[in-house]
Amino acid sequence: MKNSGVRALNNLINKLNLFTAFSCLLVVLPAGLGRASATELDAAACAAASGAAADPAPAINIGSVAPFRIYGFAQYETAGAALRNRRTAAIELSGVLPPVQEAWIYWAVITAGAPPAAATQIQVQRLSPPAPASANVTLAGAVVGIGPQPCDWTGTQITVYRALIPAAVATGNGTYKITLLAGAGGLTGGENPWAAAQVFPMWEGASIVMIGTGTQQVALYDTGLAGNTFNADAGLAYQLVLPGGGAAANTEVFFDEIGADGQHGMGRIADAAMSSETTTVEGLAVAGPGSPYNDSDWNGSAGLVLPELWDDAGHRVIIPKTTNVLRVGINNGAFGFGDCLTPVANVVAF
Numbered sequence: 001m002k003n004s005g006v007r008a009l010n011n012l013i014n015k016l017n018l019f020t021a022f023s024c025l026l027v028v029l030p031a032g033l034g035r036a037s038a039t040e041l042d043a044a045a046c047a048a049a050s051g052a053a054a055d056p057a058p059a060i061n062i063g064s065v066a067p068f069r070i071y072g073f074a075q076y077e078t079a080g081a082a083l084r085n086r087r088t089a090a091i092e093l094s095g096v097l098p099p100v101q102e103a104w105i106y107w108a109v110i111t112a113g114a115p116p117a118a119a120t121q122i123q124v125q126r127l128s129p130p131a132p133a134s135a136n137v138t139l140a141g142a143v144v145g146i147g148p149q150p151c152d153w154t155g156t157q158i159t160v161y162r163a164l165i166p167a168a169v170a171t172g173n174g175t176y177k178i179t180l181l182a183g184a185g186g187l188t189g190g191e192n193p194w195a196a197a198q199v200f201p202m203w204e205g206a207s208i209v210m211i212g213t214g215t216q217q218v219a220l221y222d223t224g225l226a227g228n229t230f231n232a233d234a235g236l237a238y239q240l241v242l243p244g245g246g247a248a249a250n251t252e253v254f255f256d257e258i259g260a261d262g263q264h265g266m267g268r269i270a271d272a273a274m275s276s277e278t279t280t281v282e283g284l285a286v287a288g289p290g291s292p293y294n295d296s297d298w299n300g301s302a303g304l305v306l307p308e309l310w311d312d313a314g315h316r317v318i319i320p321k322t323t324n325v326l327r328v329g330i331n332n333g334a335f336g337f338g339d340c341l342t343p344v345a346n347v348v349a350f
């Protein structure tokens with residue numbers, strides 16, 4: 001049911017992509033080449049065409065998602081970095097309260113066919129504090145989700161991985177250097193994703209979820225959510241099952257969403273249909289238009305200005321007593337065909 005829904009979405013996305021591509025050609029050819037590059041013109045035309053496309057489908061509800069891991073007497077922080085066409089990136093963590101209970105790293109990569117072995121691993125090194133830096137460890141990822149590639153690209157799939165970071169490396173707040181193995185990324189020279197060729201594997205980004213010590217329960221969600229690629233026009237809905245039967249009283253809940261392929265448009269060329277995702281938790285808008293936060297959680301905030309394509313954001317919401325699932329929704333409102341996006345992980349504390 002879940003997989004067939006995603007396949008149906010992918011087919012629909014491919015059809016709309018085809019439609020958009022033809023629209024782009026028609027607009028670009030008469031436009032000619034002036035000061036702007038052909039790529040920029042093409043992007044502008046495609047953005048206009050994609051914004052004008054019809055609303056494609058009803059919201060996709062992927063159902064309940066159970067936690068992968070639950071921690072007691074805990075608190076957490078998350079942070080991410082974009083990795084498209086990069087070999088290295090730095091993830092900066094703040095707010096973790098020691099001692100660290102555990103830390104996980106997530107990443108996602110787009111490929112044509114199965115990812116090569118190099119892309120199933122990642123290197124992590126704590127640079128500071130304290131000096132000296134930790135060992136640079138190579139971690140093997142477990143697949144937590146595979147889905148259709150976000151439709152803004154070529155390729156056949158996106159794969160989401162998770163790995164445990166050893167305690168000797170993940171000691172708390174600080175700077176963590178992420179390095180791709182040789183051959184793990186197609187382009188690694190910092191090329192603009194909208195100006196360069198698409199060379200597989202195409203990485204999206206990486207995020208660290210670090211669980212510290214505190215007074216809350218922390219629940220980590222990935223399998224069942226990760227890899228469910230969707231278009232923000234139709235949107236995505238799911239329900240996070242809270243541990244321990246949920247909240248015993250009106251409760252402050254922290255909610256972080258980590259996702260791949262978020263963008264404003266095509267680099268500097270913004271498109272309202274692609275930048276206006278609202279995230280709701282229990283019906284309350286926590287991110288995007290209509291929320292106090294205002295910014296979308298799906299605009300590539302972990303990699304501004306370029307390459308975008310990775311988001312890691314956190315919010316707070318008050319849930320009523322007896323809430324035992326958190327209903328989450330993502331949609332770009334009344335805009336037409338928009339940003340194609342892939343969930344990676346959610347974290348909840350209450």
Ligand SMILES: [Ca+2]
Pocket residue numbers: 232233234235331332333334335336
């Ligand atoms: Ca919509």
Ligand SMILES: [Ca+2]
Pocket residue numbers: 262263264274275276277296298299300339
């Ligand atoms: Ca977006």
Ligand SMILES: [Ca+2]
Pocket residue numbers: 150152261262263339340341
């Ligand atoms: Ca996208």
